[in-house]
Amino acid sequence: MTNKDLADLIFPNITKTIEDYEKMYPKRNLPESAVVTRFAPSPTGFVHMGSLLASFIERKAAKDTNGVFYLRIEDTDQERKVENGIEGITTDLKNFGITIDEGALSETEEIGAYGPYIQSKRKEIYDAFIKYFLENGMAYPCFCSKEELDEIRNAQEKRKDRIGYYGRYAKCRKIPIEDAYNKIKNGEEFIIRLKSPGDFNKKIVVKDLVKGNISFPENDLDIVIMKKDGLPTYHFAHLVDDYLMRTTHVIRGDEWVSSLPTHVQLFNMLGVKPPKYAHISPIMKEENGVKRKLSKRKDPEAAMSYYHEKGIPTEAVQLYLMTLANTNFEQWMDANKDKTIDDFEFSFNKISKSGGLFDIEKLHNISKNYLSRIKATEFYDMLVNYSKEYDEEFYELITKYKDFTIGLLNIEREQKKPRKDYSCFSEVKELVWYMYDELFDKHEKNYEFTNITDKDEIIKLMNTYIEKYYDQKDEQQDWFEKIKDLSEEFGYAREVKEYKSNPDNYKGHVGDVSTVIRVALTTKSMTPNLYDIMKLFGKERIIKRIEQLEKNI
Numbered sequence: 001m002t003n004k005d006l007a008d009l010i011f012p013n014i015t016k017t018i019e020d021y022e023k024m025y026p027k028r029n030l031p032e033s034a035v036v037t038r039f040a041p042s043p044t045g046f047v048h049m050g051s052l053l054a055s056f057i058e059r060k061a062a063k064d065t066n067g068v069f070y071l072r073i074e075d076t077d078q079e080r081k082v083e084n085g086i087e088g089i090t091t092d093l094k095n096f097g098i099t100i101d102e103g104a105l106s107e108t109e110e111i112g113a114y115g116p117y118i119q120s121k122r123k124e125i126y127d128a129f130i131k132y133f134l135e136n137g138m139a140y141p142c143f144c145s146k147e148e149l150d151e152i153r154n155a156q157e158k159r160k161d162r163i164g165y166y167g168r169y170a171k172c173r174k175i176p177i178e179d180a181y182n183k184i185k186n187g188e189e190f191i192i193r194l195k196s197p198g199d200f201n202k203k204i205v206v207k208d209l210v211k212g213n214i215s216f217p218e219n220d221l222d223i224v225i226m227k228k229d230g231l232p233t234y235h236f237a238h239l240v241d242d243y244l245m246r247t248t249h250v251i252r253g254d255e256w257v258s259s260l261p262t263h264v265q266l267f268n269m270l271g272v273k274p275p276k277y278a279h280i281s282p283i284m285k286e287e288n289g290v291k292r293k294l295s296k297r298k299d300p301e302a303a304m305s306y307y308h309e310k311g312i313p314t315e316a317v318q319l320y321l322m323t324l325a326n327t328n329f330e331q332w333m334d335a336n337k338d339k340t341i342d343d344f345e346f347s348f349n350k351i352s353k354s355g356g357l358f359d360i361e362k363l364h365n366i367s368k369n370y371l372s373r374i375k376a377t378e379f380y381d382m383l384v385n386y387s388k389e390y391d392e393e394f395y396e397l398i399t400k401y402k403d404f405t406i407g408l409l410n411i412e413r414e415q416k417k418p419r420k421d422y423s424c425f426s427e428v429k430e431l432v433w434y435m436y437d438e439l440f441d442k443h444e445k446n447y448e449f450t451n452i453t454d455k456d457e458i459i460k461l462m463n464t465y466i467e468k469y470y471d472q473k474d475e476q477q478d479w480f481e482k483i484k485d486l487s488e489e490f491g492y493a494r495e496v497k498e499y500k501s502n503p504d505n506y507k508g509h510v511g512d513v514s515t516v517i518r519v520a521l522t523t524k525s526m527t528p529n530l531y532d533i534m535k536l537f538g539k540e541r542i543i544k545r546i547e548q549l550e551k552n553i
């Protein structure tokens with residue numbers, strides 16, 4: 001009786017060989033330097049900041065080298081599956097502009113010639129590889145019950161030995177093929193373990209593209225490669241998939257570093273070159289001077305839904321991710337303001353070894369800068385999309401008053417130092433509500449008058465202004481001259497300088513008067529350019545606002 005007999009007994013219907021699969025999924029026809037990499041989540045339904053960063057790096061590394069980035073769904077652990085788990089992931093990736101070249105699009109659809117990209121649909125392929133391992137004496141069936149495994153563990157604890165199924169503790173390793181054959185024939189339950197050739201007392205050194213050379217004891221654990229349900233374990237699926245999908249780089253969270261000796265060993269046993277590995281440290285957060293991992297449980301900003309709901313634009317999140325991905329990016333960005341992420345060359349050795357520090361303020365600043373530099377029409381389109389999903393009332397208004405809204409967004413934009421009012425779309429309404437009568441009418445009015453507070457004076461100033469000085473057609477300079485004229489008429493200095501040199505001669509200065517106009521029309525003491533606001537308002541609305549002022553102060 002041979003290993004082959006045993007393998008045939010376990011997998012009677014598996015006729016395809018490894019060579020067949022190698023032909024079906026040939027070496028990719030790509031340049032030598034092309035990075036073929038993947039994002040390989042379990043279908044948990046969402047992507048969090050750490051995995052978004054990993055997938056962002058994967059996407060970027062593949063794009064920079066004309067390689068391939070694909071999405072593989074790792075669902076061999078059927079217990080972790082959640083409903084619509086795949087859709088949740090593909091939606092999050094899409095929302096943050098991370099496009100895939102190949103992989104799962106949904107439970108039933110995929111693109112690419114190296115699939116299936118959902119592990120549970122690859123059972124036949126895994127079986128062929130496990131069969132190959134069995135045939136070549138590199139794996140064996142294990143019949144240990146839970147009780148027997150507990151016994152082994154107890155013995156190890158008592159002797160203060162390493163825990164695990166290895167060496168002299170690997171009971172089923174020693175079962176003669178014939179006995180194993182008969183047990184299986186008699187219907188005994190089993191799993192399949194790797195027959196590890198490793199020696200724990202020997203060292204291997206693995207090169208990690210982020211962490212450098214890491215030295216480990218060789219793996220000598222006879223890890224499970226096929227579970228009772230017939231599906232492979234994660235480690236074995238990783239071997240098969242990353243080999244057949246012709247992955248060149250495995251980029252993933254550093255919780256997987258400790259699996260490296262096992263993974264490299266599996267590739268060696270199969271007789272193929274392992275991919276290059278890059279393990280990314282978790283994103284850190286500083287709280288009260290103490291650094292800790294950004295946590296899915298504790299930090300709302302770890303979930304991607306947070307950014308979507310706030311309306312932080314995709315591009316800003318991407319710029320921020322790039323600062324976390326490569327430590328030299330920020331400097332580059334400062335020196336190359338007119339360039340985009342695509343122009344920046346990503347490098348593995350510029351990934352922070354200790355883990356980037358998450359800084360929401362920085363993200364907001366990046367977002368503010370980004371939003372200040374795009375065209376008003378672009379901003380408008382994104383705002384419409386956002387409001388459609390999150391604020392129906394505002395959506396109705398901005399689509400009803402489209403040109404007006406674009407005009408408003410265009411104030412002090414497209415100039416050398418554009419205004420930086422907004423860091424996300426959810427802030428916009430709060431900042432501009434006074435521009436829309438529908439919102440102004442129902443909003444609580446808290447007029448922020450500063451130096452001039454006398455009600456009669458304010459109302460008189462406003463009425464005189466509209467009756468005597470206001471002219472819709474005025475250019476900004478004439479408009480301001482007229483405010484100066486108004487100031488003079490009421491005993492305020494035409495220039496701030498004049499006032500400062502002779503404060504006793506005046507009630508105040510032109511700045512105080514323009515503030516009155518600003519507050520009277522908007523309730524706010526700080527707004528974008530008043531001239532532009534008034535242009536957008538037009539005379540009728542200005543008069544209406546003065547009437548409302550009279551009623552409300």
Ligand code: GLU
Pocket residue numbers: 039040041042074238250251252253256
């Ligand atoms: N499925 C693994 C996870 O959920 C992927 C690890 C890997 O990228 O190799 O993290």
